[in-house]
Amino acid sequence: MHRTVPSLPLAPSVKVKLINAGFQLASDLIDMRPLQLCKEAGISQEEAVEVLQMLRDDGQPHQQRAATESLTALDLLHQEQAVGSIVTFCSALDDALGGGVPVGKTTEICGAPGVGKTQLCMQLAVDVQIPVCFGGLGGKALYIDTEGSFLVQRVADMAEAAVQHCTLLAEDTEQRQALEELTVEKILSNLFLVRCHDYVELLAEVYLLPDFLSEHPEVRLVVIDSIAFPFRHDFEDLSQRTRLLNGLAQQLIQLATQHSVAVILTNQMTTRVSNGQSKLVPALGESWGHAATQRLILHWKGLRRLASLYKSPSQMEATIQYQITVQGFRDAPDEPRPTTASSAVSSPSGNHSKRLRMEDLS
């Protein structure tokens, strides 16, 4: 315990008072009681308790601390495989994403109005709850709605369709048992909704997320639909907007890894004119493009709806077709179903648990 008091991680005002009272080394403080310290240094009891707590935590031998903080790459690989991903019920998209939307990372979904961003978010909020014996995560979901487009009627339809899908797939007794508990009411009761009316409420909600996730450790998905809406009007100072968005992105990535949740952000599209040509690009500016780990862009091509994986650290860029039906987000009808051989190749993570595939129905 040879650390000097100025090097300790304390508030500067507290350090000054401790030094003025004559404490030079951490070892001088370690044997003090809070009341004694309070009187001698002239700091409040709260601060004294904090100082002593900090010193006690600091007292672990350095090697032990280092071992708990560093991980090998093999450990990380195992961890990633263990946390799993959330299926989207569109097998083409699941394959492109390497199994589904990854837990522990942030994924951004951009698209023009009406192309299906909210539908995909609602579908994921239902899919995260699929029981583990069916290949799902059996988790809960938190939906932060900033646009007011969360209509519970639609989620109920998707939940109904998901329950029917699982009913058709149930083979063994474990699955049938899990199916008895999987009702539309249970799915709806595990989906939390918060509505934010402006960016201040959204910032507040994200600050309260760590507490919420600690209180509800089964939550595996956090959706913010959309993050663009509250930030796109009455912001005269665009640099402040960039700062706030970057802060939000960092907080969300931290939450995703610490609490093992998948974070989904929806973004709008805007027109950008360059060289006399205009094209549709994701909103919120260039720097926002670096915020999320993965970026998925949904767009129209004639009558078809396509999803392109634009940015991903682990998957190849791909474009797949999907459709929105009464049941929810699904594969497009004439898309060739991937054979099991090719699917084993395209999902190197080797997720051997039963996965929900559309061809299992036949």
Next chain:
Amino acid sequence: MEWEQLDLNPRIIAAVKKVNFRSAKEILCVSGPDLQRLTRLSKTDVQRLLCAVAAAVRKSKPVTALQLIRGECPVLEAGHRLSFACPVLDGLMRGGLPLRGITELAGESSAGKTQFCLQLCLSVQYPQENGGLNSGAVYICTEDSFPIKRLRQLITQQPQLRPDLPPALIRSRHFCDNIYIEHAADLEALRACVSQRVPVLLKRGLVRLLVVDSVAALFRSEFQADEAVQRSRHLLAFSNTLHRLSHEYGAPVVCVNQVTDVVDGPNPGRCDYGLVDSKVLPALGIAWANQVMVRLMLRRLAGQVQSDRRSSAPRKLEVVFAPHLPRASCLCGVWEEGVRGIPDDHSDLQPQGSS
């Protein structure tokens, strides 16, 4: 902001007051390390401060979707919609207009958009169990003057349009008294109307429907082709006001929009929402489309449709996008008593081509 009300150590509150923060917004917009530097508090103190301020800003705790569907949170999910006063149209919209959010009705001129709006202004005045909201409507005209003669005709014909309602109920409504008409000749007047006069009516519960006919007219006329950025900014401010009012008072907002011609083929810089065969697209671009929750398009078709030996030009009402509706359409006609949808099995139509 009353800092004493926060559940915090007095030391933290004193530090906040010393830095002269005036509102929760100011604190939340500063990053953690910056707050530490400004207030000279420790990291844990700043965390506690941010959590306490965030809890004070948060209006309501998270609710579950089950509570919503059971109607336990009427603020978030009302559980009923504003009816169109026609069972076929209500069927297309799964009950009617959602109470919160902007619904857009786009179409060419003489497609029948104003007819729809007038019908909604009457429908809103019935009690909730009859599909209304038991309140009045504000109708903001920006193009032509308000069609008062047609409104009077619709009022006298209400018993024909709503045979399901008891005549005494219809007679008891003072329809004209509850429709507030505003004429906005330019953007400034529109802005003043929506931010000053309409909130007063909403707050007093006198109205629960806001119709803007049309939103395109003023925005297209007051901005040149190269002033797209300014137009976007004004449009976003306007739609933000509408959005806020709609959510605060649970009042549906209906915006009538014009259409633009599609002269070139598919253009990657322009979103066509999957409307491949259409020669027209809703106006005001993607900036406006991002603010709209439900987009409907009304097209006038060739041919005739019959009902009780009267005939009308058929219209096609199509749902372009909505969070809770599939891509579907229905045919409807405009009669003396109003707009009525034509059920699918009723094909009295003669062969017609799409417009």
